[in-house]
Each structure stands twice: as C-alpha cells, then as structure tokens.
C-alpha cells in the first residue's frame with residue numbers, strides 16, 4: 001500500500017511541476033518524460049492487478065480491497081496523464097524564442113517578450129509529431145476487464 005501511495009505522489013509532483021510552468025516556458029521533453037513515467041506506472045499497476053487476479057484464481061484468496069485501491073490509483077494516474085498530454089498539445093502550438101526562451105503563438109513573426117525575430121527550426125515538425133502524445137486508446141486494457 002505504501003508503494004502505491006509513493007508512486008502516486010511522485011506522479012502528482014511531476015504534473016504539478018510542469019503545470020506551474022504552463023503559460024510560461026514549457027519544456028516538451030520534460031512533459032514527454034512525465035507522460036512516459038505515468039504510462040509505465042499505469043502499466044505496472046495493470047500487471048499487479050493481473051497478478052492479484054491470478055492469485056485469486058489459483059489460491060482461492062480474495063484481494064477485492066487491494067484491487068479496488070489499485071483501480072482507483074490507475075484512474076488518477078490516467079487523469080494526470082491526460083493533463084500532461086494536454087500540456088504537450090498546447091506546447092506544440094507555440095514557437096519558442098531562441099533569444100529568451102519564451103513561447104509565442106505559432107505563426108508569430110517576432111517574440112512578444114523580447115522582440116527577437118522568430119523562426120521555426122527545420123526539424124521542428126519532426127520533433128513535434130503527434131506520436132509525442134501518448135494515446136491511451138493504444139492500450140488493450142479496460143478497467144472493466146480487470147474486475
């Protein structure tokens with residue numbers, strides 16, 4: 001139980017950290033890391049759920065409470081991941097100023113903060129492909145299948 005709480009707190013801290021930066025400078029690579037962390041935590045919890053189900057089937061023990069707790073944790077992690085993906089999506093709509101690092105509306109010619117001429121790096125489109133957003137529809141798991 002302690003482990004699950006620790007994991008959840010870490011995920012919350014990661015989202016809070018990037019969330020505070022929203023509207024200022026958003027570091028997409030950090031957001032990607034946070035999303036990847038959240039996704040791997042969710043995957044681990046799916047595995048624990050599967051293990052508990054296996055134990056129930058083979059030993060006859062019931063882990064109903066443990067499973068409920070994990071399902072709630074997964075739901076929370078999923079909503080955190082959605083927030084992170086939203087931040088990534090909104091960061092992608094911005095052009096970063098090479099001079100001061102602030103993000104400007106995509107298509108803007110000059111930085112609204114320092115006035116530097118903005119240009120879009122040639123490889124920016126490659127860096128910011130839709131693949132960067134981790135999509136949960138790829139998952140085969142549904143909570144209903146696990147209960």
Ligand SMILES: [Zn+2]
Pocket residue numbers: 097098099100101102111112113114115116
């Ligand atoms: Zn600037």
